[in-house]
Amino acid sequence: MEFKHIQGKDQGKIIMYALSTCIWCKKTKRLLDNLGIAYDYVDVDLLGEAEKETAKDEMEKWNPKGSFPTLIFNDRTCVVGFDEVKIREALLHE
Amino acid sequence: MSNQEITQERIQNLWKQLKQQAEAGGYHLNPDDEFTKDLVRSLIVNQQRYGYRACPCRLAAGEKASDLDIICPCDYRDADISEYGACYCGLYVSEDVVTGEKSIRMIPERRPAPEERAARTLSAKNVHKPLAMPVWRCRVCGYLCARDGPPEVCPICKAKKERFERFM
Structure with missing residues (x-):
């Protein structure tokens, strides 16, 4: 599964599972872009069937509902949804 | 695409x-x-x-x-x-x-996980009550009607027939 890397300030490992059609995912990407932070994301709806299953399995380990966006900071902290407060907190503490 | x-x-x-x-x-x-x-x-x-x-x-x-x-x-x-x-x-x-009195924030996912959804469909199929006619419920807006089958289109919210479930 290929993640797209967005360049920026290194704030640790930030992984985001997103949907290309989801406006909340778009807002989350925009927030990270505006903060100028480096992150990696994948639009799960654009993956092939096998990769989609892998992505779902990975995501569900962190977020059993499998909802979008799911962000994982440093393989430790998971934030679900466009939750600006929690995202900023995760960036501070991670 | x-x-x-x-x-x-x-x-x-x-x-x-x-x-x-x-x-x-x-x-x-x-x-x-x-x-x-x-x-x-x-x-x-x-x-x-x-x-x-x-x-x-x-x-x-x-x-x-x-x-x-x-x-x-x-x-x-x-x-x-x-x-x-x-x-x-x-x-x-x-x-x-x-009207701007309330603003929207992130909404948590209400849709049940896949296993729960499968269980719900099964239990809905088990509804059998002695009624003169079955009652159908539009899962989108909650509209109820008693007739042999669900309507082609929900008269309230225009959802299609397939969105109805047997209610009673």
Whole structure:
């Protein structure tokens, strides 16, 4: 599964599972872009069937509902949804 | 994917149509037009991709039978509007959001996990009561009717027949 890397300030490992059609995912990407932070994301709806299953399995380990966006900071902290407060907190503490 | 075919005109037309339908049924589209038109565009993408307007903010299975509950308007819209002032993706909002008395925040996922959904479908099939006629419930808006089968289209919210479930 290929993640797209967005360049920026290194704030640790930030992984985001997103949907290309989801406006909340778009807002989350925009927030990270505006903060100028480096992150990696994948639009799960654009993956092939096998990769989609892998992505779902990975995501569900962190977020059993499998909802979008799911962000994982440093393989430790998971934030679900466009939750600006929690995202900023995760960036501070991670 | 034929994204280039999604013209502004097409988005505008569907937006207008959804807005009219919403207002006629007592619902409201999100007044943030830029946000809403982005969602309408995604609905068109999903229509092209899956053959139906799956919720843009959920991962569709691509199999209509598994995605029925998330075809827009989804089964969870009304409950989310009541509780959070907007449906999960933010396309439909409550009146106090339209008037600006309430603003929308992130809405948690109400759709049950896949196993729970399968269990729910099974239990619904087991409903058998001695009634003169079965009662059908529209899973989108809650409309109930007693007749041999569900109507072709919900007279209230215009959801299609396949969105009805046997209620009693």
